[in-house]
Amino acid sequence: MHLLLPIVLTFLAGIGVAAQAPTNGMLAKVSGSTLLAALISFGVGTAAIAIAWAANDRTSPAVLRDAPAWAWLGGIYGAIYVATAAYAAPRLGVATMLMIAIAGQMAAAVVIDHFGLFGIRAEPVSLSRIAGLVLVIAGVVLVRR
Incomplete structure (x- = not known):
């Protein structure tokens, strides 16, 4: 039973990932730019996370000073995925x-x-x-x- 919440949340996140690709694909189609679509997606996502962080958490970013260098690369992986999905979903x-x-x-x-x-x-x-x-x-x- 203790795994039910992460399973449900992951399932719901998967629904979001499926909706994200065509949503960003539409931004790319309308703008003519996959990279602009990805930038808008990350900008809106960053704003949403910033609001959630400010409202619920407020952990000081200073705690990250000891994080290993590779730990900072997650955003790059996400950016590559979002831009690629915006490009590939309408084609595949x-x-x-x-x-x-x-x-x-x-x-x-x-x-x-x-x-x-x-x-x-x-x-x-x-x-x-x-x-x-x-x-x-x-x-x-x-x-x-």
């Missing part, structure tokens, strides 16, 4: 674009887990994890047909 379709992204995420996740990268507890590669990854890749092929 949302389902295909998301399945390909999920396949990439799962492949990277298996490696990250196996080696315990980025401070994550190591989870060795297993036959069932590889089978799951193969099924995701098969899902890409099936969704694309």
Whole structure:
């Protein structure tokens, strides 16, 4: 039962990711610029997070001074994803674009887990994890047909 909240929140976030690609794709279509669409998306998202932080948290940014350099790169990954999704979703379709992204995420996740990268507890590669990854890749092929 203790996992229900993160499962529900993750499911809802997934719905948002599916809606984000065509939403940003429309901004790109109207503006003629994928990068402007991504910038607007991040600007609106940054404003929303800033409001939520100011209203609920207010942890001092000074606590981040000891964070490792690689910990600052998350925004770059997100920016690349948002810009790529705004470009790819109208061309591939949302389902295909998301399945390909999920396949990439799962492949990277298996490696990250196996080696315990980025401070994550190591989870060795297993036959069932590889089978799951193969099924995701098969899902890409099936969704694309």
